[in-house]
Amino acid sequence: MTKKSPITNQSLQIPKPILLTAKLLETISPKLATRFAARLFTTPIKHKIPKREFHMEQNSRQNKLLVPSLQKEIMVYHYGQGEKKILLVHGWSGRGTQLVKIADEFVKIGYQIISFDAPAHGKSQGKTTIMTEFIASILEIEKQFGPFEFAIGHSLGGMSILNAIKQDFKVKKAVTIGSGDIIQDILDDFVAKLKLNPKIALLLKQHFEKKFGESMENYSAHFAAQKVTIPVLVIHDQNDCDVNVKAAHNINKNLKNSKLMITEHLGHRKILGNETVINHIKEFLKA
Known part of the structure; x- marks a missing residue:
């Protein structure tokens, strides 16, 4: 075990304009909110070195x-x-x-x-x-x-x-x-950070599975671990x-x-x- 030190919340915070946009789209259409969430989910932030x-x-x-x-x-x-x-x-x-x-x-x-x-x-x-x-x-x-x-x-x-x-x-x-593990857990957490209805996480998984033609859970770390x-x-x-x-x-x-x-x-x-x-x-x- 490492020495105890003050804990800091290092979790990345989502900017308010993005949260407001996500909530607005959810009000208009869950499908629009899902597409917006999918774009955010696949867009990394480029930080300075x-x-x-x-x-x-x-x-x-x-x-x-x-x-x-x-x-x-x-x-x-x-x-x-x-x-x-x-x-x-x-x-x-x-x-x-x-x-x-x-x-x-x-x-x-x-x-x-x-x-x-x-x-x-x-x-x-x-x-x-x-x-x-x-x-x-x-x-x-x-x-x-x-x-x-x-x-x-x-x-x-x-x-x-x-x-x-x-x-x-x-x-x-x-x-x-x-390391992360279960894909649905990752999607659930992401949708929670966007402050959207948990149902969007299921729609998000379905969106990716339709796009890539396979189950997202095939990539869960514990599933891969079974073959290692x-x-x-x-x-x-x-x-x-x-x-x-x-x-x-x-x-x-x-x-x-x-x-x-x-x-x-x-x-x-x-x-x-x-x-x-x-x-x-x-x-x-x-x-």
């Missing part, structure tokens, strides 16, 4: 990579010189340098870090995206720059890694940090305001070979730079 990530951004070799199945280019970062490679995958509205503290520690011990800006994130193309595009990006990066020893993913990145492994992405071990046989370290904070800790317990329960680390008072993002967490990851991957 914070100073703590500057050195990784500046010292990385960067190249654009076309993901043929998406016909989109993504920005790939190569950090460090080691022969053995680790893939880092950021979460929703993140970027390829977000897991910088983890990257720094592994570069110090001789690994090369490869990360990327997912579609519609950072320096990559597009305005909208969804988890299937994260997965496609991982699989294409493996083709071009693999093989990888390990993979570490935060939030949606953790879900994407488990789903990529299910689709034959090969690594020796994996780590998920603050490699060792996986599942890390989550008890006080995560973005993703409930129950996700970690359910993912862990469905993995065949896993370890669970529950922290306290680190929330959804501070956890990425915590020394105790990083040391635990190093011990797990080196074992």
